[in-house]
Amino acid sequence: MTLHLTxxxxxxxxxxxxxxxxxxxxxxxDYARPRLGPWIDAHPxxxxxxxxxxxTKADAGLADDAxxxxxxxxxxxxxxxxxxxxxxxxxxxxIWAAGYAAGELSSHFFDDVVPQLRAWHGRGVHLAVxxxxxxxxxxxxxxxxxxxxxxxxxxxxxxxxxxxxxxDAGSYDTIAAALGRAPGELxxxxxxxxxxxAAREAGWQVVGVRRAGEPNAGADFGDLxxxxxxxxVEVDS
Ligand SMILES: CSCCC(=O)C(=O)COP(=O)(O)O
Ligand SMILES: [Mg+2]
Numbered sequence: 001m002t003l004h005l006t007x008x009x010x011x012x013x014x015x016x017x018x019x020x021x022x023x024x025x026x027x028x029x030d031y032a033r034p035r036l037g038p039w040i041d042a043h044p045x046x047x048x049x050x051x052x053x054x055x056t057k058a059d060a061g062l063a064d065d066a067x068x069x070x071x072x073x074x075x076x077x078x079x080x081x082x083x084x085x086x087x088x089x090x091x092x093x094x095i096w097a098a099g100y101a102a103g104e105l106s107s108h109f110f111d112d113v114v115p116q117l118r119a120w121h122g123r124g125v126h127l128a129v130x131x132x133x134x135x136x137x138x139x140x141x142x143x144x145x146x147x148x149x150x151x152x153x154x155x156x157x158x159x160x161x162x163x164x165x166x167x168d169a170g171s172y173d174t175i176a177a178a179l180g181r182a183p184g185e186l187x188x189x190x191x192x193x194x195x196x197x198a199a200r201e202a203g204w205q206v207v208g209v210r211r212a213g214e215p216n217a218g219a220d221f222g223d224l225x226x227x228x229x230x231x232x233v234e235v236d237s
Contacts, residue, residue, distance in 0.1 A: 003225060003233040007187035007205060009155070009179055010120060010235055013166075014131040014141060016191030016216055017209045023108035028137075029079050031099055032092045037072045039095050048094065052087035059085060084132035086160045093134030100140035107141040110211070114147045116230035121153045124237035128156040130175060130188070132166060135159045155179075166195045172202035187235065191216040196224050207233055 015024045043049040057066055060074050078088050099105040121127060129138050135157040142150040156179060163178075164171035176183050183203030190196050191214060196206040208226040210217055227233050 001232070003207060003227065005187055005205060005207075005233060005235050006237070007125060007235055008181055008185040008237060009126040009128055009187070011128045011130050011158075011175065011186060011188045011199075011204075013188070013190035013192070013195065013209075014129065014133055014138065016211065016214045017189055018113045019108040019110065019141075021215050024133075025082070027105065027108075028092070028096055031105060032095045033076060033079060035095045036075050036091060037068050039091065040068050040071065043094075046094075048090055052090040055087040056085070059087070084160070089132060089134045089137070089160065093136035093138075096137045097140050100144050105140075106144045106146060109145055109147065110229065112229040112231045114145070114150065116233075117150065117153055120235045123235070125235050126155050126179075126237075127153050128158065128175070128179065129154060130158040130163060130166065130171075132160055135162065166190075166192070167198050169198045169201040172199045172204055176202065176204075189230075189233075191219075193219050193221050193224060196221075200224075 012018055015021050040049060040053060053071055056062070056071050056074060057064060062070055062074065075088050075091065078085050096105060117127060131138055133141070138157045138159065139151065142154055158175050160166065163174050172183070172188070176186055179186070184205065187205040187207065188196065188199040189207050189209050191209050191211065193208060196208050200206045206224060208221045208224045210221060210226045210228060212228065
């Protein structure tokens with residue numbers, strides 16, 4: 001069965017929805033892991049790096065004078081547990097952006113995604129992103145896609161810094177205001193029920209993306225509408 005929906009803007013989660021979690025963890029996390037310490041030490045005057053280090057120490061109860069090794073051990077533990085902590089995402093995003101710029105990284109999209117993004121965009125539907133990955137990592141993810149540069153399709157990028165936590169309804173209010181849309185004009189696609197419930201609480205349309213083999217395939221989507229791939233939903237403006 002195909003869902004037929006009307007929306008002015010479709011807002012996309014990335015991991016588990018547009019691309020494989022295995023790719024993010026296998027390629028991107030493994031790229032960032034050995035580079036975190038050298039990156040922190042090489043950018044002591046970067047306010048985003050210094051802020052992320054200070055926030056990591058505060059979140060973990062580390063002493064203010066804790067060294068890079070202690071901070072990195074914590075960041076690695078967060079990666080091992082896939083804790084989507086904002087300071088980790090800030091640092092990963094900077095490292096990945098450098099990796100994309102150096103030609104050492106590319107992104108991954110499920111086969112059904114790019115044709116549908118182009119089809120919806122072609123029908124006048126706007127596209128935006130809301131991911132735990134920082135905006136600094138979202139933009140190159142779309143720019144360096146195997147299908148080519150997809151950034152011309154995307155109007156706006158949101159993360160936990162400029163919008164807020166993905167499980168808080170208020171973050172979806174913030175995005176709606178930034179896009180200048182009424183909540184009901186927005187459709188959020190995600191693989192995580194908790195995110196979909198938050199968006200629905202904010203008055204958005206939502207569709208769960210339950211992809212075979214992805215970590216959240218077994219999650220309880222309850223009464224949420226779900227699709228197995230983007231082929232399961234047609235969106236018109
Ligand atoms: C922009 S690619 C990096 C993705 C990432 O780090 C992440 O945590 C994605 O989580 P999502 O909210 O998109 O499921
Ligand atoms: Mg996701």
